[in-house]
Amino acid sequence: MSERLLDVYDALLLDLDGTVYRGEQAVPGAPEAVAKAREQAVAIRFVTNNASRAPQEVADHLAELGFAATLDEVSTSAQAGAAVLAERVPAGSPVVVVGSDALAEEVRLVGLRPVRTASSEVTAVVQGLSKDTGWRDLAEACLAIRAGALWVACNNDTALPTERGLLPGNGALVAALRAATDAEPLVAGKPERPLMDQAVRTANASRPLVVGDRLDTDVLGAHHAGLDALLVLTGVATPGQLLTAAPELRPRYLAADLSAVLDGVAELEIAVTDSAWTVRVDNGLLLVSASDAGTAVTEDVTADATAGPAGQRWSADALELLRQLCAVWWAEGGGAGVRVCATDDAARAAVGRLLPAELLATPA
Template identity: 55%
Template sequence: MSRTLLDEHDLVLFDLDGTVYRGSELVPGALEAIRQVKHDRAAVRYVTNNASKPDHEVAGHLRGLGLPAASDEVSTSAQAAAGMLSEALPGGSRVLVVGSPALAAEVEHVGLRPVREYAQQPDAVVQGHSTETAWWNLAEACLAIRGGAAWVASNTDRTLPTERGELPGNGAMVAALQAATGRSPAVAGKPERPLLDRAVASAAASAPLMVGDRLDTDIAGGVRTGIPTLLVLTGVSTAQELLSADTSMRPDHVAADLGALHLPGAESRIQENSAWQVTVEDDRLRLSGSGDPLAALRALCAVWWAAGGGSPVLQPEDADAEQVLEKLNIR
């Protein structure tokens, strides 16, 4: 039997929002795929940019959805942000928290003192997603940042996938403070390295795989950290965005869902294949052939990226190619 994609790795780093679940709903196929990963005894880390919940609550939420999950298998951007601050500040330093009680607890856990007001003379600001963040929280942080406080953001995700659709994420709130202060934060979560480095180290892994639904965070984070990546088309990023992606966010594999972990790696790897003929002529990306739409997408990416990439002009050469491009919503 052919080696699966999972067989090539000793750790799978799963993004959560848009990859494993959307709010309170599992992504189709996620339950079976992750249970099989655990059955095959590969290490798992649930790696989330969302800093609003502690690791034990995230693990509890996953178990409530039927997934196998322990607290020590959860790596959050709140943990990574607190770790960054603990390395930069003396013990007992005051940190103004813009975010959830879980973020404040992580700050306290590393020996720093969480505060909520500028009048408490914070040495740093840490900012993470919370549905309770209000104007006054941003105002306190604005004063601290303008006053010279260090600033760490758990992540800069502009949106957060939910069962209702994409809603404002921590990055939207970070952007407000950037506009108000003229400064930018150090970032703990994907696509920066701290969160992924922490997760890999916790598993003592030598061959990790990053799996996610967002090119700009999950895949870019893997590329920046030197980790092979699998993009699943179950969340934010689209086939159109994948084809146009620059080198900083190009995955090694792309698949419809997490089931690709248990198939041969060649089936999801971005490469040319005999079923689809792809050429670049007269600044147009031409496609002909028949078969699996995702195989066509992988072939298109392989040829287009080798030619330099950018925003292509697609030219279907036959009816099958035209139908596939419509299914992929690539224009």
């Protein structure tokens, strides 16, 4: 095995929803991977765009799931949003809070005054996820924003992964206010830098690795911060989305789940390598064949309720194929115009389980 990720990076910046846990369930293998990282003196930061809970609540929840998290290991978009406000409005200013009491407390901790109604004194609006947010909350924020208040969104995630599936995230409610005000918020959470910079700073890290399940927040956030990223397939991102991703949405590494931080760099890196699969480009098609005549992938994906977003677990062969596909296609410039054509039965079975039908082509 090559040098391991834990040998190369001095901190893991871990997304929560869809990466460390899904709803009330830890991702299998994740608590053990985090414990091993701590044993190797690799700093841990649980970096979440979810602004609905206080940092101590997040730490307590993680501890209940077996992660033994401490308060100083938690970095939330509520903290980042409050910090952005503190840099831009005078101390003691009233700020309309659209979100949880935990977000209001973060606003208070930076020396500002959280309120729930608009007035001529309000200087800013901060918006984070709360399952109790309703029309009246959005209406007060709308009035303040239209009157010129600074608008800070803790994050812009449109969907929230849970054990029941994807539910509306803060970004869905941000979109409602955007439509009502014709304004655009400053975003504190991923993919913007404030939250990521906060996590790196508190971890005192010189070479951190971002681990997450989303291309548009975790991977793009790593790109904006100049950091490497490991994408895991236990949350939002799908193989098809990864293959067609724009350059700024492409992670350095790909794995099934968080337990891969214990694996080798070369095994996880998205690069053209000696493989059981041969992938080449011909007339705009990605042609795939099994390099070894004995390769037969019949169970690339098996049902498992604790695995991917659709109850899928990805085999090592499937992930190796996806890395090869991405590496070859991205080297050609990448983009959404890709079509994948399998040239033998083993390859046909593999790509059929890995990619959606709209990305597949049949041999001429």
